[in-house]
Amino acid sequence: MSEQSTYKVTKSDEEWRSALSPAEYAVLREAATERPFTGEYNDTETEGVYSCRACGAELFRSTTKFHSHCGWPSFYAPSTDDNVELIQDTSMGMVRTEVRCANCGSHLGHVFEGEGYPTPTDQRYCINSVSLKLAPTE
Structure with a gap:
């Protein structure tokens, strides 16, 4: 896990605020969390590609999405490991692994790992719907 110092897409706070809705900005740029079971993609079964709502980079594919019943869209793997960045998160009195767009x-x-879900990786990428944009397969 590491934190990149530079990204391919960079914008000022003002530019991000003008490009994103208040809810999108809160999650994508301030690491907020949407309320469970309220997100657009929580129960979606549409086939397609999930991209970063902020920059459009591909992140996940519907083939790795599964129903974890946790309240947020869950995937067992990103489309490629290079598409996401994993960072240790010690906020809220616990140690977790934050997922960021690598772009x-x-x-x-x-x-999260080791929760016993019947997936090939035993990982659950618990992702905020508001941080994603689904492009359905035609």
Whole structure:
């Protein structure tokens, strides 16, 4: 886990605020979390590609999405490991692994391991819907 000092897509706070809705900005740029079971993609089963809502970089594919019943969209792997950045998060009195877009540094959610889900990786990328944009497969 490491934190990149530079990203391919960089904008000032003012530019991010003008490009994103208040809810998107809060999650993507301030690492907020949307309320569970309220996100647009929580129960979506549409086939396609999930990209970063801030910069459009591909992050996940529907083929790795699964129902974890945790309240947020869950994936067992990113489309490629290079598309996400994993960073140790010690906020809220616990140690977790934050998931960010490797292209622009936007906060996406967290990844958890060893929870016993029947997935090939035993990982759950717990991702805020508001940080994603789904492009359905035609």
